[in-house]
Amino acid sequence: MRLMSHLSHSPKCTRSSESPSALEIYQKKLLDSGQATKEDIDKIHKKVNTILNEEFLASKDYVPKRRDWLSAYWMGFKSPEQLSRVRNTGVKPEILKNVGKAITTLPDGFKPHRAVKKIFGDRAQMIETGEGIDWAVGEALAFATLLVEGNHVRLSGQDVERGTFSHRHSVLHDQETGEKYCPLDHVIINQNEELFTVSNSSLSEFGVLGFELGYSMENPNALVMWEAQFGDFANGAQVIFEYTKSNAAAKILRKTGLVVLLPHGYDGQGPEHSSARLERFLQMSDDNPFVIPEMDPTLRTQIQECNWQVVNVTTPANYFHVLRRQIHREFRKPLIVMSPKNLLRHKDCKSNLSEFDDVQGHPGFDKQGTRFKRLIKDQNYHSDLEEGIRRLVLCSGKVYYELDEERRKVEGKDIAICRVEQLCPFPYDLIQRELKRYRNAEIVWCQEEPMNMGAYSYIAPRLSTAMKALGRGGIDDIKYVGRAPSAAAATGFYQMHVKEQTELVQKAMQPEPVSYP
Structure with a gap:
């Protein structure tokens, strides 16, 4: 009772009418620093108020259209009612060789860590022989070939530049000068450095995934990816998955092709670093378990009608194809990837370069072409x-x-x-x-x-x-x-x-x- 009495007489935790607002504090700082005049601020106030009043009046008789929910960049993409044929995602061997050389070659005089230097030497050997392509090289080839085709590739998350398991090495550091070098910024001559973006993010899964989700909604012609440091870190962004990502098309009529990479696999690292909670993402899938949809490849719209895709890939080549598939389609769907940890360096988790190309006549090619294998x-x-x-x-x-x-x-x-x-x-x-x-x-x-x-x-x-x-x-x-x-x-x-x-x-x-x- 004493505690309740004390709380009832304690001051309320609200801003007093005498306290300046955040806007007033900011305006004063601008004025005091000389970065803006009173006339400048009054002009901005007037402009904003005019825009708000005009939009308010226009809203009274506005009738929304379905296309208003989509950015202009989304025009031309197909709906679930329109058939989108399955496309091959293999790349010409000469292009694979060229980009492979570009992403494994370091500038003259650049001095990386000796362990990183060996890694890049091994990668160059993989490209040269066409054998033993590992997970990191498969991913880099997917990024590089999309860049050659003029697509923006964007990856963010905690420690994505190096890779949590020290496997990616998208950004290298000179051990003497501290200079940075990103091989994927040099896939083509005079490449725009904004074409490829890889950014270590802050420790905020909710905030960063939310930002990337918004980015993917605005730019369908980019491979936009967010990677959790460990799969269970997705717990910190669960509200994004449940509120928007899993149902954006159904609930707010917005499309997204965002890719989420969630390290998953039981390696004895305990309950917090083993599972990306695969079951949660599958439970949020909206396909009917008791009805087999049309599966003829010439008529199939199964993925178009589903709210998203969930994959658990086991080869570098299949990972390459599932990433390229995201862009080489006439529609967009979110993609959840249960990405591996120990397969990054597993002796048997390797692919030959022939499994990435578009040439017929080798074991990685079937009568339909080189593409992502839904089942191996x-x-x-x-x-x-x-x-x-x-x-x-x-x-x-x-x-x-x-x-x-x-x-x-x-x-x-x-x-x-x-x-x-x-x-x-x-x-x-x-x-x-x-x-x-x-x-x-x-x-x-x-x-x-x-x-x-x-x-x-x-x-x-x-x-x-x-x-x-x-x-x-x-x-x-x-x-x-x-x-x-x-x-x-x-x-x-x-x-x-x-x-x-x-x-x-x-x-x-x-x-x-x-x-x-």
Whole structure:
């Protein structure tokens, strides 16, 4: 009671009528410093008041039009009602070689850190041989080829210049002079330095993501990206995802092609640095899990009709293509990328330069052309109707490499592993292609996240719908392999992480049928 009485008599925390406003303080500072005169300030006041009065009067009989919500730069982009054909995103080999040389060559006399110098030497070797392209080079090639085509490429976030995991090195520093050098500013002769923007941001996910979202709405002809330092940092910007990014087209009639990179993967770094909360983004997806949409490539509008895309990519080449796909379309949709951590330097996470080009006749090319693969087939190249495959393991993300390693260890030649690279919208056509190929196989979904997290809740009903359409059973016939349901995203003990990871990988490859959890 005493406390309540004290509070009731305490002064209110509001600005007193005698206190000057922020505008008055600013005006006084301008006058005192001589940067503006009283006449200048009066002129500005009059101009602003005139604009406000005119707009107020015009609003009384104004009837809004749908196109008023879009910037003039958006004219010509297609709506979900208009078919946009799938486009190839491969690049001519000579262009890849030229830009590859440009982004791996440092100026004469420039002295980078010795470790960085070795990295760029290794990258130059990758481009020269066309083999062993890693994640960072795949990303840089995507940026560089878009720049050559005249597109603005923009990346912001905490430590994006170097890359949180010391992998990107977009901005280099001379160890003696402190001079900065950005290789992607020199992809073409006399390149405008504003064409490529990479900026380390402040520790404000909400503010920075909000800014980039606005930027992407104004400029559809730019690849605009925001990267979280760790995937869980997206928690600080969740209101942006829920209020605007996931539903901008439906709620405020605004389009955006913003790309969000969220480092994700279970490496034993504890509950705060393992998960980008993939399940949240999939839960906010608006595709119907019980209806297979039109999947004919010549008629498909699946992505156009979905509110956004969610991918978990496993090769540098596929990452290259999904970034270029954002620009080489006649429409724009937000893209959520569960980007990797340990795959940045994984010995098997490599691509050949041929997987980036547009030349037919190599393994990375199919009859439709070089483009983003929504699903990657089993790499053992089984025949189209493989009767002897007893288990089809579907997975997404870096767990694939652990599964493949265990399969080699146990010589599981009768197990096929397919990677679902695009989770949302769900690739029904490619899933059904694999179901037809392995028609006698046990169907397993494997993930490293707990059962109540990750992609399982999203995948299960959609996979069931695809199976039912083929007479392959339903949701009860999908075996789950992964961590048990949990309140925390991951364990805080490394030894426990290793034990859990080993058990789930071994279970997916075990000789006997997988039991329900």
